[in-house]
Amino acid sequence: MEAIVYATNTGSAAQYAEMLAKETGLAAYSLDEARGKVPADSEVIYLGWVMAGTVKGYAAAAKRYIVRAVCAVGMAQPGAQGKILRERNKLPESVPLFQLQGNFDVKKLHGMYRLMMEVMVKTAGKALASKSGRTAEEDDMLDMMTNGGERVRVENLHAVLAWYRGR
Ligand SMILES: Cc1cc2nc3c(=O)[nH]c(=O)nc-3n(C[C@H](O)[C@H](O)[C@H](O)COP(=O)(O)O)c2cc1C
Known part of the structure; x- marks a missing residue:
């Protein structure tokens, strides 16, 4: 593995990339920085923020690099969108x-x-707020939508670090 490459909008994916860099000893670069620093066809771990099911920058990263693992950074709790993310971003099963x-x-x-998220908060947020019997995940999503939230935690990297160390 040669590097960690990421795309961020508000900083969460960058934070995770830096944490992952610290844990693995790999260097982390934004997709733009990587162009001058990470040669084409290098093996990378890619982290991108999720926008409407798209892992931003993944398509560009996959064209230039050999992406060995993808971290999708979103507001949803893990598991919620796994299938959609894999399909929408054409992530190979490997x-x-x-x-x-x-x-x-x-x-x-x-x-x-x-604008997009204000609409989402008003529509999906309202629907969630009036739903009875919300799951813990839905409660968390509603809280994120209405109050905002900071969920970046180093513990969330356990699975990717276990994969990295065991590969
Ligand atoms: C326009 C827009 C669309 C989004 N769509 C999704 C989504 O489909 N799934 C999700 O989990 N989070 C979605 N989010 C939330 C972001 O992925 C989340 O806030 C993430 O932490 C942003 O990462 P960043 O701080 O690196 O930019 C969306 C955010 C925006 C602004």
Whole structure:
């Protein structure tokens, strides 16, 4: 493995990339930085923030590098979107996918992204708020939508680190 490459909007994927770098000794670069620093066809771990089911930057990263594992950084708790993420991003079964819960605060978003999430909070958030018998995951999502939340934790890297050390 040669490097960690990431794409972030509000910093969660960058935070996870730095934590992973510290734990593995690999260098972490944003997708832009990586262009000048990580040669094409290098083996990388890719981390991207999730936007409407798309792992941002993954397609570009997969064109240039050999992506050995993908970390999808989203507001949802792990597990919730695994199948959708794999399908939508055309992730081969041979590439492990790890879901990492990041931060979310609609007030920290700008332009189109803010508009999209304001609509989402009003529609999906309202629906969740009025739903009875919400699961713990749904409660967490509702809390993220309405109050914002910071969910980046080094413990969330356990699975990806176990994979890295055991491969
Ligand atoms: C326009 C938009 C769409 C999003 N879509 C999803 C989504 O489909 N699934 C998800 O789990 N999180 C989604 N999120 C939440 C972000 O992925 C989450 O806040 C993540 O922590 C952002 O990572 P970053 O801080 O590295 O930018 C979306 C956020 C925005 C702004």
